[in-house]
Amino acid sequence: MEQKYDIIIIGAGPAGTVTGKLCAKKGLKVLILEKRPEIGAPKRCAEGMGQPDLERVGYTGKERFVTQEINGGIVITPNGGTIELPPRHGGYIIERKVFDKFLAYDAAKAGAKIYTKAHVFDLIWTNNKIAGVKLTYNGEQKDIYGKIVVAADGVESKIARIAGLPSGNTLKTLESGYQYEMANIEIADPHKIYTYLGNNIAPRGYIWVFPKGSHIANVGIGIGNCDEKTAKYYLDKWIASKPGISKGSIIEENSGGIPIGGFLDSMTKDNFLAIGDAAHQVNPLHGGGLAEASFSAQIAADVMNDAIKSNNTSNIALDRYNKLWWEKRGNNLKKVEKLVHLLERITDSEMNLTQSSFSGQDIINLTEGKLHHLIKIMLKNPRLATLVKYLK
Template identity: 50%
Template sequence: MQLKKNYDVIIVGAGPGGAMAARKCAQGGLDTLLLEKRQEIGAPKRCGEGISIPILLELGFKGNENFVMRKINGSIIIPPNKKEVLIDYSALGFNGAIVERKLFDKALCYKAADAGAKIIAKATVVNVLKKNEKIIGISVSIDGKIHNLYSKIVIAADGVESKIARMAGINTTNIAYNMDSGYQYEMAGIKIKDPNKIYLYFGNNIAPRGYIWIFPKGKTVANVGIGIAGHHDKTAKEYLDEWIETQPNIKKGSIIEVNAGGIPVGGFLKNMVLDNFMVVGDAAHQVNPAHGGGIGEAARAGTLAAKIAIKAIRSKNISKKFLEEYNQVWWAKYGNNLENIEKYRLLFEKLSDEDMNLITASINGNDILDISKGNGKTLIDTLIKHPKLFKLSRHIF
């Protein structure tokens, strides 16, 4: 393995955010190094693996790659009273997909490598290198040997447990309230009513401040998981196991894989840059607070960070002041909307089961999708119909 001492940009973390940043930096002519601490990119996975086809197209895929396990044409929302609400994707002009992250993340990295980025797995960054309080590179352990590598810009894309940003001087610590606990089984031999749809179950007894999901990967295979707030008497696993036991079509299935981890659902960073340094993806809490999904958010942030990095290096100005364009554009394009969605999440977390039933009886699937995308008018129009809920919302907005 050949390593150079100096690069234009070093990116830490080969998830969607890091891989897209590496690909775009390399395409822009930057000498790019992408490091991943795990020995296999894409593993272990920590999400339900759902993504929209438009996002796949945005990332340069066609939507029929080997990592696409199942095309999805809708969602079924199941409130506590079990009166289902359908979100029909095809009627809205798009479809979704369930991917295999082990293949998907690698596919993103293949594109980055083809663009010219150097990628190394099982490379653990142990520290950042500084000179005059500015980041000038990283110290990385590869095969038990420490290498000091230097770059004009370092991009931290090392996930929800990000240490690199904190080492650099950006406090990425999230408050406990903005972190959910996720637990998921990949199950086989189960019966799914419609394997072309995902199922989302809500209720304070089964998934307090969260939901249970079934994301089909085949006719009899699905990710069955839960995401809840971390402060309850029972763990996420215990809630999920108890719910599965109530589901005749699922409880007899086989567990093929187990995944668990923290999910940021808010607490966006106002500042994501320092001199010579940027943060993207879960490391910067860039997720959709409505459902905790972060693939698209991370990839878009990585793309934006790369664009600013290319511009900075070409301008020979890698100062914090110059890189702050990343903060400004991200907040204008994505952050303000995500912050609104976070407010909606805070409202929904205060709902009783009766309130949830009331809301789902008052709206259709399109309304739910609008709200999850940050459409405040749809939410307000719904709340106005119910004085109790509207009064509750005044404490949030």
């Protein structure tokens, strides 16, 4: 491992490898450090991705990490009503263990150097400014210097906190996720994703069935931290009530935190930037972070390239990343965050109203922070009208 780089990226998840690839393509000397022995494993993801999001990272949907094409979705309200989501632009269920490796191959091909089993445990400071990282690799401790250090170390990011960013999660900004990959289950239409709502089945969250084939799916849950019962408890209870699913076998089990908001006003310091889950860049309504990671990687790579080429990697120079992210993504995600807080307050019977009041397209608009139609409907219902203030 060489001792000096332009960019040191901590974490080889999608945020780290896409940023690494784009920076290396611009001619920067990039190091990516991953603490796990294998990139992409274990997966902590329902593996859903839209066509434009795949295209943004240079893929077509024909690669071998694609397990299933998806052409729409079904939302199931607490009373069993359904809302059909239109196919929009098409989507996929991917195999993260293979997809993340593809991203890493691309980063390496572009010239980034990647090390696995390289655990960053601290930052190096010179004159009160971040100057590099301290890591253990092959049982040895190393100091490596970089002009910019990037925290792409996921939802539990320690490095962003060591850098001084308020990136820790609270009970309000973190959902608990639990998931089984299940085989030999019944899926009405294996080209649709299924989302089940209800305070009894998934308080402050939802249950998903994301098909990976005609009888295989990721069956998972994300819930807010509201009582002592775990996400696994709620998921097991729901599965037990569905004979077509409980008859299947569990072939993989994972759990993980899902950031739901708590966006950071600033994600930079002198010589430092945070990205992906480490910077809470996740859609708080559905928990999707893959699209957000690649959007942010493009912004970060441009800003860091300019900063390094103009020999100014100060917080002032890197602040353009904050500005562009808030302008292109953050302001809309902030509206979605407000919607999430509103949903935490509504009852199942109010949730049932969505079936008669919303089209699938309306639901998609909500995930993108377009709340006008929702506000109009709420204003017509005296109980819901009192909640409109939470969306403003």
